[in-house]
Amino acid sequence: MADQKHVEMKLIRRIISWIYTLVVIIRHRLYDWGVLKSYSFDIPIVCVGNITVGGTGKTPTAEYILASLANHYTMAILSRGYGRTTKGYREVTTDDIYSDVGDEPLQMKLKFPETVVVVSEDRVAGIERIRQEHPEVNLIIMDDGFQHRRVRPKVNILIVDSTRPYESDNMLPLGRLRDLPSRLKEGHIFIVSKCSDTMSPIDKRIWYNKLRGIAYQKVFFSNIETLDIEPIYDFDNREEPYYAQQAILVSGIGNPRPFIREAETRFTVVDKVIFPDHHRFTAEDLKEIYAVLNKYPRAIILTTEKDAVRLRRARMPERMMRAMYYQPIAMRLVEGPERDDFVESLVANIKYKERNAEAKGNKKKAIVDDFD
Numbered sequence: 001m002a003d004q005k006h007v008e009m010k011l012i013r014r015i016i017s018w019i020y021t022l023v024v025i026i027r028h029r030l031y032d033w034g035v036l037k038s039y040s041f042d043i044p045i046v047c048v049g050n051i052t053v054g055g056t057g058k059t060p061t062a063e064y065i066l067a068s069l070a071n072h073y074t075m076a077i078l079s080r081g082y083g084r085t086t087k088g089y090r091e092v093t094t095d096d097i098y099s100d101v102g103d104e105p106l107q108m109k110l111k112f113p114e115t116v117v118v119v120s121e122d123r124v125a126g127i128e129r130i131r132q133e134h135p136e137v138n139l140i141i142m143d144d145g146f147q148h149r150r151v152r153p154k155v156n157i158l159i160v161d162s163t164r165p166y167e168s169d170n171m172l173p174l175g176r177l178r179d180l181p182s183r184l185k186e187g188h189i190f191i192v193s194k195c196s197d198t199m200s201p202i203d204k205r206i207w208y209n210k211l212r213g214i215a216y217q218k219v220f221f222s223n224i225e226t227l228d229i230e231p232i233y234d235f236d237n238r239e240e241p242y243y244a245q246q247a248i249l250v251s252g253i254g255n256p257r258p259f260i261r262e263a264e265t266r267f268t269v270v271d272k273v274i275f276p277d278h279h280r281f282t283a284e285d286l287k288e289i290y291a292v293l294n295k296y297p298r299a300i301i302l303t304t305e306k307d308a309v310r311l312r313r314a315r316m317p318e319r320m321m322r323a324m325y326y327q328p329i330a331m332r333l334v335e336g337p338e339r340d341d342f343v344e345s346l347v348a349n350i351k352y353k354e355r356n357a358e359a360k361g362n363k364k365k366a367i368v369d370d371f372d
Helices: 002-032 058-068 103-111 123-133 181-186 201-211 257-266 283-295 305-311 318-323 339-371
Strands: 045-049 075-079 116-119 139-143 155-161 189-193 218-226 246-251 268-274 300-304 324-327 329-333
Touching: 045 058, 058 075, 058 103, 058 139, 058 155, 058 329, 058 339, 075 103, 075 123, 103 116, 103 139, 103 305, 116 123, 123 139, 155 181, 155 339, 189 201, 189 339, 201 218, 218 339, 246 257, 246 283, 257 268, 257 324, 268 283, 283 318, 300 305, 300 318, 305 324, 318 324
Parallel strands: 045 139, 045 155, 075 116, 075 139, 155 189, 189 218, 246 268, 246 300, 300 324
Antiparallel strands: 218 329
C-alpha cells in the first residue's frame, strides 16, 4: 500500500513537473519574441543567479564580488527580499529586522554597512529608484535575478553546484531545476561551487566542456572557507569555545550538509535541530532548542550565518543567548591559473558590454541623423 502511494505521488510530481516546464518554456519564448518586454539600463547590472533551488552559494558570491570590485565601482545590491512581510521598494539599514527586508539582504548590509542594499520585488522599479536616490552608484549587483527577464543584465554570473550535476536533474517539483539547462548559454561567467582544493585538471576540463559553449564564457571554481565562529550576542566574561566541545547544531538553510560536515570536524556534535530554508524561528522552536541545551548544559549552540540574522533579536533566556554562536563563511576561489583572472574577467565583461551599448547607441543616432 505504501509503495503504491509512493508511485502515485511520484507520478503526480512528474505531471506537475511537465506542466511547470511548459510554463517556463512559454514564458521564455514570450520574452525572446518581444511579447513580454525586457529593459536595459545605462548603468551596468551584474546578475548573480543559478538554475536550481537550494544553497548553491549566491549570497557568498555576491559578497565576494562586493569585496573584489570595491576599488573599481561604487556598488549597490538589489534583491527581491525573499520571505519578507513588506512590499515595494525598501532600502535596508543595519537596524532592520529580517522579516521586513529578508535575511540575505540584511546579512549583506550587516557585512557591508556602507553599501546601498535595496529590496524590491519589481527589479525595474528598484533600479530606477536607485538611480534617482543614489547617483553615486555606478554598478548594481542583482542578487538571484537570472529568472527575472524584465531586466537585461550586462553580465550574468551563474553558479553551478559541483555536488549536484544539473544535467541529470529534473525540473521542479520532481527535481531541483527551476530553469532550463539550455539557458546556461546566456551566462558570461560561471562559478562551479563546493569544489575540492585538490580538484584535478581533468575534472576542471570536464566542467569547461560542459559549460563553455561560446569562446568568451569564463569558468571559475570555488569553495566555502569557514572562518572562526562568532557569538551572536555580546557578553562579558564569556567562556571561549574549545576544540571538540559539545555542540548543538541549528540550521534553517537550503542545504545544511556542508555546515554539518564542517562542524563535525571541529566539535563533538551531540544533536541537530534542522528547519526548512528561510525558516522563521517561533517561540516553540526556541523552547525546543533550549530543551536540548538543558540536556547538554556544557554545549554551545552553533548556527549558520544566515540563521544568526534571524536569531539576533529573538527573545530567549540569557543562558541560551550566552551559548549561541554562528559560523561565518566566505567564498574562495580554488587555487589555479584561472583564479587571479576573476576580477579582470568581470571588469572586462562589464566594460565590453558598456562599449557595445555605446556603439549601438551611436549607430542608432547616426541612422536617425542621416534620415533627418
